[in-house]
Amino acid sequence: MAEQTLYEKVGGVESIEKVVDYFYEELVLKDPAVNQFFEHTDMVKQKSHQAKFISYALGGPNQYSGNSMAKAHEGMNLQPEHFDAIARHLHDALAHFGVSERDIDEALTRVATLRDDIIYK
DSSP states (O other), X not given: OOOOOHHXXXXXXXXXXXXXXXXXXXXXXXXXXXXXXXXXXXXHHHHHHHHHHHHHHTTSOOOOOSOOHHHHTTTSOOOHHHHHHHHHHHHHHHHHTTOOHHHXXXXXXXXXXXXXXXXXX
C-alpha cells in the first residue's frame, strides 16, 4: 500500500479548509505584526486560494490557479519576520487540528521553499 500524502494524512480538502479558517480568523487577522497585509483583502477569495495552495503543497491535487507566489506578493515588501510569523501561524493552526509535529515540519519545509518568492517583493 502506498504511503499517504500529507494531504491525505490531514484529512483532505475539508480539513484543510478548517485549518485555513482557523489560521486566518484566530491567528493571522488577530496578529498586529501581519494583519495589516489583509486589510483590503477579499477574505473569502483569499481563504479559497490558500486552501487550494496548501492542499497542493501537502501533496493533494493541483487546483491552485492563482498568481505565482512572487506575483501575488509583489509590492508588499514582506520582510523575513512577516514570513516567519505566517509560518508560525500555519504551524499553530495545523497543531490545533491534531497534525503531528513530524508532519507539520514536513509541511513547513515545503512552504519554506517559497521564501525567496515572497520576501522583499
